[in-house]
Amino acid sequence: MSGRRREAGTHPLAALWAWTAAPAARAVGLIVLVVAALALAGADWLRPREDYVGFAAAPGFYALLGLGAAVIAMLAAWPLRRSLERREDYYGGDDGDE
Amino acid sequence: MNEMIAHLTPALPVILAGLLAAATPWYGLRKAITLAGPLLAAAMWFAVAAPGTYGVIEVAGHTLETFRFDATSRLWGLVFIIAAFLNALYGLHGRSRLQDAAALIYAGAGVGAVFAGDLLTLFFFWELTALASVFLIWASATPSAYRAGLRYLVIQVLSGVLLLTGAVIHADAAGSWRFDAIGLDSPGGAVILIAFAIKAAFPLVHNWMTESYPKATPFGAVVLSAFTTKLAIYALARGFAGEDILIQIGVVMALFPVFFALVADDLRKTLAYSLMSQLGVMVAAIGLGGQMAIGGAAAMAVASVLYKGLLFMTMGAVLAQAGTVQASRLGGLWRAMPLTALFTLAGSAAIMAVPLTVGFAGKALALTAFAREGMDLVWLALMAASAAAVLHTGIKIPYMAFFAPPREGGVDVSKVKEAPAGMLMAMGLAAFLCVYLGINYGALYDLLPYRATYDPFSYGHVISQLQVIAAVLAAFALLARLGLYPRPRPGEILDVDWLYRRLGYGVARWGWLMTDRLWASMDNVVMRLGKRAAARLHETFSPIGTLSRDIPSGALTIWTGALLALVLIVAYFAS
Known part of the structure; x- marks a missing residue:
């Protein structure tokens, strides 16, 4: 944004985050995150950890825990939302609320 | 003088600042008060020389410990004071006198509750948190916020009532009102745990939080998020570790x-x-x-x-x-x-x-x-x-x-x-x-x-x-x-509140309608019976009724004779 006129309504400090709107940001971000996750998980094989919980000392355990928790939460949310979701004014909103 | 100030609970300046804010229409002065209250409380916190119980007062034969400064309460007290200051700073641009006052009284009540050394003082501040904080929800001024606030108030006050009930039972068994480890060995302890559970938003009693926080004002939600649940966590840590x-x-x-x-x-x-x-x-x-x-x-x-x-x-x-x-x-x-x-x-x-x-x-x-x-x-x-x-x-x-x-x-x-x-x-x-x-x-x-x-x-x-x-x-x-x-x-994602907002409300409404109809039916029956009785009485005793009719003398003689015979029989057996 520097050197160009700022778009209407854009804060002067928005330049701090302008990179997030770059066309390639999402694809690059995905690659960076996956590589970082793999690299951090791989660190367990280079330098083994100690842990109070026996099975947690296994290499890559925490990466699997994070991955599993996130994937289960996201995938389980679909059927749960389908069964529990109602229209926005289900309780009547400002006019009713029962 | 310094010693006297050091022995007052830091809740006092925060609550007083809230009361002053309520009475101060001038924006600048009011904002200065909202910032000064927590700062004064912080100064009092730092002025305490050593852990101990201060601010002991006698009320109606009970000893109330308003300022117990120990390893557990000092941490929560300080954090609440910091939160009160941050909230005041956050609300600097706000023009609502009601919210300024409610936020400070609520924060002060939270500080007072964590420094309470006995269950009666805890109960007082516990209820004050409920009464002051509901205005932060009502300040949204929408019908749904008003109803959410009502539900919030009901459950928070219920928590306080349970706390008092449990405290009375516990004090009777333990012989003391002191707020220390309570445990679940006595019935009083179980009742107090339920009171704490409500404020800590345990599952099944959590909807007061998930419903009311989103309905509060932008400033209100910030204030609400700091005190109630963390106060409950403090109470659990002290009473039920x-x-x-x-x-x-x-x-x-x-x-x-x-x-x-x-x-x-x-x-x-x-x-x-x-x-x-x-x-x-x-x-x-x-x-x-x-x-x-x-x-x-x-x-x-x-x-x-x-x-x-x-x-x-x-x-x-x-x-x-x-x-x-x-x-x-x-x-x-x-x-x-x-x-x-x-x-x-x-x-x-x-x-x-x-x-x-x-x-x-x-x-x-x-x-x-x-x-x-x-x-x-x-x-x-x-x-x-x-x-x-x-x-x-x-x-x-x-x-x-x-x-x-x-x-x-x-x-x-x-x-x-x-x-x-x-x-x-x-x-x-x-x-x-x-x-x-x-x-x-x-x-x-x-x-x-x-x-x-x-x-x-x-x-x-x-x-x-x-x-x-x-x-x-x-x-x-x-x-x-x-x-x-x-x-x-x-x-809308259905949660446990569906049980009372939809099912419970439906059952209550059905019950009300049924009761209404039952009353109407009973009213009809009573009216019909009354009308029928009135008609009968009219038929018998009115000037045109049965008793006013001309009765043949022969029939009257027979009836008189029969009644006399009945009297004689009764008199014979009675003698």
Whole structure:
């Protein structure tokens, strides 16, 4: 944004985050995150950890825990939302609320 | 003089500032009062020379301890005072005298409750928190906020009534009103636990929080998030540490809200569910008991006041500036609110327990306590809940509000302005504390009820936490790319409150209608019987009735004779 006129309504400090709107940001971000996750998980094989919980000392355990928790939460949310979701004014909103 | 001031509870200047604020129409003076109250309370906190019980007063034969300054209460007291100051700073731009006053009285009541040395004083401040805080919901001035406030008030007052009932039973059995370890051995203890459970938002009694926080004003939600639940955590830590049942409840509490936080469209509702999940970890740690676990719960409570308060502040700023916090209508706000986005990321980093943030230092203690005790399954469940928190709060809040592409028909980012200076200052200060206490974690650990000798920055702990966070971030990015992330959309997600807002209300309404009809039917029957009786009486006794008719003398003679015979028979047998 520097050197160009700022778009209407854009804060002067928005330049701090302008990179997030770059066309390639999402694809690059995905690659960076996956590589970082793999690299951090791989660190367990280079330098083994100690842990109070026996099975947690296994290499890559925490990466699997994070991955599993996130994937289960996201995938389980679909059927749960389908069964529990109602229209926005289900309780009547400002006019009713029962 | 100094000694006398040092012996007064720090709640006093905060509550007095609230009362003064209520009576002060001048904006500048009122704001100065709202800032001065917490600062004076902080000065009183630092003026206490040694732990002890101060501010002892006699009321109606009871000894009330209004200022017990010990290892547990001093931490919560200080955190509440800091939160009261941050809230006052955050509300600097606000013009509502009612909210200024309610916020201070509520905060003062919270401070008073944690310094209460006996159950009667605790009850007084417990109820005051309920009565003062409801105005922060009602200040939204919408019909739904009014009804949510009513439900909130009913359940909060019920909690107070249960506390008093339990306290009376407990005091009768124990012979003292002192508020120390209570336990579940006596019926009084069980009743008090229910009272604490309501305020701590245990599962099934949690909806007062998830319903009312999103309905409160932007400023109100920030204030509400700091005190009530953390006061309950303090009360549980003091009264029920080591009670096994709290471990099971805590685990359910940590896992149950994950789904709701993930799919909620209202980002303040997401924060409310996220708060409940974190409270679950604290409750479980209290149930485990022991120095490390209680220390961990206390550290998490401090961290939660800071980072959850910060996130409620940032979402309050979004609500105030963009007019909504519905994820389905937000996105791209980094252009208009870059500083708010920065502070949101600081709060998110803390809640994700990124190393060098207060969340990392706090969570480490609590979870390691379970690992050390060999409670592997509980530890695993709490770790999974913590990993899910990275997803439903750490990623969702900043992404949906600031970095997701703007939604079609959503908020027009070009018309949104950055938050006012007061809000930014409060958010900046809270963000600074989140980082400062993460780096200088010794300052936090030194304040804990028990001196913690734990080093959270061991290689194993740092790398394992980074692995969890990176894996969740990668999973989110991947599943979002594949369209498998459940993007929030407008709608109501049914929760336990359905039982009373829909089913209970329906049953009550049906019962009312049935009773109404029954009364109407009974009324008809009574009216019909009355009319019939009146007609009969009229037929018999009126001037045109039976008794007024001409009766033949023969028939009259027979009736007279029969009656005489009856009298003679009765007289014979009676004699």
